[in-house]
Amino acid sequence: MAISIEQHTTTQPVKVAGMNQKRLGSFLKPTVFLALSLPFIWLVYAVLTDSLSRNPIEAITRFTGEWALRILLLSLCMTPLRMVLKKPWPIRLRRMVGLFAFFYVALHLLTYLLLDQQLDVAAIVADVFERPYITAGTVAFLLMVPLAITSTKGMMKRLGKRWQPLHRLVYIATTAAVLHFVWLSKGDQLEPFVYLAVLLLLMLFRVKKLLT
Amino acid sequence: MKDWMRVAGIKSSEITDEQLFRQRRTIIQASMAAGMTGFIGSQAYAKELPGPIKKWDSNATDALTNEETATTYNNFYELGTDKGDPVKHADKLVTEPWSVVVDGECNAPGKFTFEDILKPHAIEERIYRLRCVEAWSMVIPWNGFPLADLLKRFQPNGNAKYVAFETINDDNLPGMSSRVLDWPYREGLRLDEAMHPLTLMAVGMYGNVIPNQNGAPMRLVVPWKYGYKSIKSIVRITFTEKQPATSWNMSAPHEYGFYSNVNPDVSHPRWSQAKERRLAGDISGLAALFAKKIDSQFMNGYGEEVAELYADMDLTKFF
Numbered sequence: 001m002a003i004s005i006e007q008h009t010t011t012q013p014v015k016v017a018g019m020n021q022k023r024l025g026s027f028l029k030p031t032v033f034l035a036l037s038l039p040f041i042w043l044v045y046a047v048l049t050d051s052l053s054r055n056p057i058e059a060i061t062r063f064t065g066e067w068a069l070r071i072l073l074l075s076l077c078m079t080p081l082r083m084v085l086k087k088p089w090p091i092r093l094r095r096m097v098g099l100f101a102f103f104y105v106a107l108h109l110l111t112y113l114l115l116d117q118q119l120d121v122a123a124i125v126a127d128v129f130e131r132p133y134i135t136a137g138t139v140a141f142l143l144m145v146p147l148a149i150t151s152t153k154g155m156m157k158r159l160g161k162r163w164q165p166l167h168r169l170v171y172i173a174t175t176a177a178v179l180h181f182v183w184l185s186k187g188d189q190l191e192p193f194v195y196l197a198v199l200l201l202l203m204l205f206r207v208k209k210l211l212t
Numbered sequence: 213m214k215d216w217m218r219v220a221g222i223k224s225s226e227i228t229d230e231q232l233f234r235q236r237r238t239i240i241q242a243s244m245a246a247g248m249t250g251f252i253g254s255q256a257y258a259k260e261l262p263g264p265i266k267k268w269d270s271n272a273t274d275a276l277t278n279e280e281t282a283t284t285y286n287n288f289y290e291l292g293t294d295k296g297d298p299v300k301h302a303d304k305l306v307t308e309p310w311s312v313v314v315d316g317e318c319n320a321p322g323k324f325t326f327e328d329i330l331k332p333h334a335i336e337e338r339i340y341r342l343r344c345v346e347a348w349s350m351v352i353p354w355n356g357f358p359l360a361d362l363l364k365r366f367q368p369n370g371n372a373k374y375v376a377f378e379t380i381n382d383d384n385l386p387g388m389s390s391r392v393l394d395w396p397y398r399e400g401l402r403l404d405e406a407m408h409p410l411t412l413m414a415v416g417m418y419g420n421v422i423p424n425q426n427g428a429p430m431r432l433v434v435p436w437k438y439g440y441k442s443i444k445s446i447v448r449i450t451f452t453e454k455q456p457a458t459s460w461n462m463s464a465p466h467e468y469g470f471y472s473n474v475n476p477d478v479s480h481p482r483w484s485q486a487k488e489r490r491l492a493g494d495i496s497g498l499a500a501l502f503a504k505k506i507d508s509q510f511m512n513g514y515g516e517e518v519a520e521l522y523a524d525m526d527l528t529k530f531f
Contacts, residue, residue: 050496053295054285055348055489057501115501123484131482184482186346187392187463189293 032093036100039067040107057115064111068104069181069195072174075101076202083209095151098170102148105177109141133183140176143169171206174199274341274490277350279418281493286425287344288444289392290385298425301386305424305445312430316376316451319367326429330415332365333357337419338412340435342442343474343512347483347505350491354433355416360407368403368451376400376456377432378448393459399443400456400470401434402521410435410517436514438472469531473522474512478531 043063046052052059075097081090117124127134147167149155156163178199181192288298291305310326335355343349363375381396382388388395405411412433415422422428427444434441440460450456460468467481476486487505495503511518522530
């Protein structure tokens, strides 16, 4: 079975002269895991101590959505980071970062379905079809589901050559997620456009790589 | 004694503290149930409760939002776009001295100090529902006086069809460095809406001077319209012949109409307006996460009172 270079670097330990990659890996992964867990830990703490705003459902929705987007963009930084640093560790973090993004997206969606809409199916369906920002958010989530499912080593092996094209869906998912935020923001707020700029930069990098 | 109380000639003994206020509210509710009109109660604060009360408190079963919630969860973009920003940056808003320019189609224009504005008016307390376009709502006891009483003093002339308002435009306010809106914040009403007895100029809430984050020292309260129509920290009042430009309408005309009456049947592109989350502040912790939304009411429940303003209008077109 043919294995792409991308997969090769993710699955095989890489030795780099003058540096103990294994030690770096065993230190780096738990650190990043903890770092990406911190928003969730903070959120649980804030809910239990009642220190969110006086509209906690809105606060949770916003918080989980923003962190989902930030971590999703972070996952797209891993490949460029490897190219720039010429080190393999960003790729070894990529799956974990991507799964954390999915975790926060799932929390965001559950907050919307269970707490905000309280499973009011008619209201949810109307939202999905009538409000472009919710349509975009739905698309982003649906595209991320197969990516999360096929993120395991076993699935990578089974899908072989098809794995990488499938996982390029993340570009569409992230674009939809950024549009979701741009379209829902009131007035001309800066934050969603910062994410849009980061996304464009990351996409530009890939286009450039494709052309050279 | 608070400044505005002194200016308005109110003794501090006439101002209720929050507990008394709640007791009085019970009296109001009981009186309404009995179909009473006119002055209610026999205590010192009866002065604040003239006839129109029966009309505005049309849904007396609504529980009050607590003061902490109403003063810490605010939209006041000049102080920042997060709901907690206004209270955090409240001290950046300087309200003393304060003056208001009155101009346009009127016979008695001028520049007035806040004290000039306030002096002739008796302060009333009015409990209104406040419905934000973001589909949350509160029930707030405002202290103020009918806007009509103020506007009449400036003698609007025959050309005056609308009233435009502006919020303070001060570069020192932390939210104003971002171009989230085209500053200054502008709002407007048709003259008959402005003159409607429900329309209030508020200078206090919960018996206290209005906090900066809620629009000190004076703000509109137009209870049948979405919250952003109730412009805060007013520095200019202009009578106009043509419909004035308003900030959110300028920002996104298809989303925010000039009228912006609360209407569950006119869906906003971002928020269904059919329901709202009532923020009363009476539930906290995990329980607050499972609070049910309530159905939104046409004209925020003030439909009967304001019906004549919109008698021949297509409210889906003039939203």
